[in-house]
Amino acid sequence: MVNAPPKRGAHIELQDLSKSYANLNAVEKVNLSFDAGEFVTFLGPSGSGKSTTLMMIAGFQVPSSGDIKVNGNSIIQQPVHKRNIGMVFQNYALFPHLSVAQNVAFPLEMRGVARNDIAERVKRSLAAVRLDKFGDRRPAQLSGGQQQRVALARALVFEPPVLLLDEPLGALDAKLREEMKFELKQLHQSIGATIIFVTHDQEEALTLSDRIAVFNHGKVVQYGTPEALYNQPESRFVADFIGESNLLRGAVLAMNSDGCRLSIADSIELTAPLRSGWSDPKKSATYMLRLEPVALGVAAGSKEICIEAKLEEFLFVGNAIKYLLKIGEDTFIKARAHATSKSQDFRTGDTVKVGWNREDMLLVDAE
Numbered sequence: 001m002v003n004a005p006p007k008r009g010a011h012i013e014l015q016d017l018s019k020s021y022a023n024l025n026a027v028e029k030v031n032l033s034f035d036a037g038e039f040v041t042f043l044g045p046s047g048s049g050k051s052t053t054l055m056m057i058a059g060f061q062v063p064s065s066g067d068i069k070v071n072g073n074s075i076i077q078q079p080v081h082k083r084n085i086g087m088v089f090q091n092y093a094l095f096p097h098l099s100v101a102q103n104v105a106f107p108l109e110m111r112g113v114a115r116n117d118i119a120e121r122v123k124r125s126l127a128a129v130r131l132d133k134f135g136d137r138r139p140a141q142l143s144g145g146q147q148q149r150v151a152l153a154r155a156l157v158f159e160p161p162v163l164l165l166d167e168p169l170g171a172l173d174a175k176l177r178e179e180m181k182f183e184l185k186q187l188h189q190s191i192g193a194t195i196i197f198v199t200h201d202q203e204e205a206l207t208l209s210d211r212i213a214v215f216n217h218g219k220v221v222q223y224g225t226p227e228a229l230y231n232q233p234e235s236r237f238v239a240d241f242i243g244e245s246n247l248l249r250g251a252v253l254a255m256n257s258d259g260c261r262l263s264i265a266d267s268i269e270l271t272a273p274l275r276s277g278w279s280d281p282k283k284s285a286t287y288m289l290r291l292e293p294v295a296l297g298v299a300a301g302s303k304e305i306c307i308e309a310k311l312e313e314f315l316f317v318g319n320a321i322k323y324l325l326k327i328g329e330d331t332f333i334k335a336r337a338h339a340t341s342k343s344q345d346f347r348t349g350d351t352v353k354v355g356w357n358r359e360d361m362l363l364v365d366a367e
């Protein structure tokens with residue numbers, strides 16, 4: 001067989017896509033666009049509408065309204081088997097009575113591909129997931145991770161321009177998940193398909209994705225690169241859901257061109273930056289402060305905001321130490337520092353200086 005030309009993914013557009021069940025809006029007016037060959041992740045808590053959106057793209061669910069376009073053409077009226085979309089789900093459902101190679105060959109047989117071509121393409125697909133030596137085995141003779149790779153090979157074998165993955169790593173243990181994560185990334189680079197990946201694991205999403213759509217209550221609350229979501233969350237929900245952060249809520253005392261004068265933890269006053277595009281905060285404002293910019297001890301002294309805190313707890317987490325500091329009756333600040341710094345020799349109960357710069361604070365909610 002002549003080598004196949006380099007494959008490219010398809011451009012996908014979801015337009016006002018909605019799905020309701022009785023009086024529940026499972027998915028509400030979702031508008032998203034995925035570039036050809038992009039790796040996009042749907043991230044969100046359980047029940048936020050991720051799988052329903054994916055199922056509408058696959059054709060297993062009929063939208064209540066809205067449209068889905070692939071390379072500019074609506075696919076709403078197309079049945080599942082005509083959509084040419086590869087799918088892998090958490091429960092990979094391999095045929096137990098067929099060998100690995102026969103499982104992978106199945107979609108090609110369904111499409112009436114010539115026998116010689118089938119053998120060649122199955123071989124290539126199994127090689128892509130590093131299982132070329134396992135073609136004769138039955139699924140029961142493979143580990144969970146290997147079975148999931150067979151499911152991937154089966155989805156890839158007909159070279160779909162679009163691949164949908166719904167929690168494909170969900171059933172695997174932590175170590176295997178980690179390995180599969182890297183394999184998926186490499187695979188994506190080699191096949192060039194547009195991949196839509198569903199997960200509720202933010203770390204998986206941040207590692208794998210070109211862009212992430214964050215779902216909450218059936219709506220997309222933010223769509224952007226992992227960096228944009230981490231550094232510029234547009235809401236308290238995204239700030240809280242992605243990465244670890246301090247969410248400092250305070251009473252607004254005054255606002256002027258310098259920023260927002262705020263009282264946190266009852267008595268600590270500080271000035272934090274305002275944010276363009278936000279309506280003026282009225283009574284209270286919530287600011288996100290990531291853990292990394294928070295300095296302790298001597299280093300805190302050179303920061304624009306520096307306060308005293310009581311060290312409640314600290315934890316060794318690999319090469320870092322995580323600190324929990326109390327700055328008011330019910331207000332705590334978390335910080336993270338490299339474990340190598342000998343000067344950070346604090347004890348639980350110590351009073352320590354804690355500091356950060358104004359620009360480290362990002363307005364994420366105001367009432």
Ligand SMILES: Nc1ncnc2c1ncn2[C@@H]1O[C@H](COP(=O)(O)OP(=O)(O)OP(=O)(O)O)[C@@H](O)[C@H]1O
Pocket residue numbers: 021024026044045046047048049050051052053200215
């Ligand atoms: N067939 C159905 N009938 C009625 N309600 C449904 C149906 N399928 C999904 N739902 C509801 O729609 C909402 C969205 O579900 P969906 O499975 O899309 O969420 P999800 O974000 O994928 O969650 P998870 O991470 O738990 O899979 C939920 O409230 C769910 O209970």
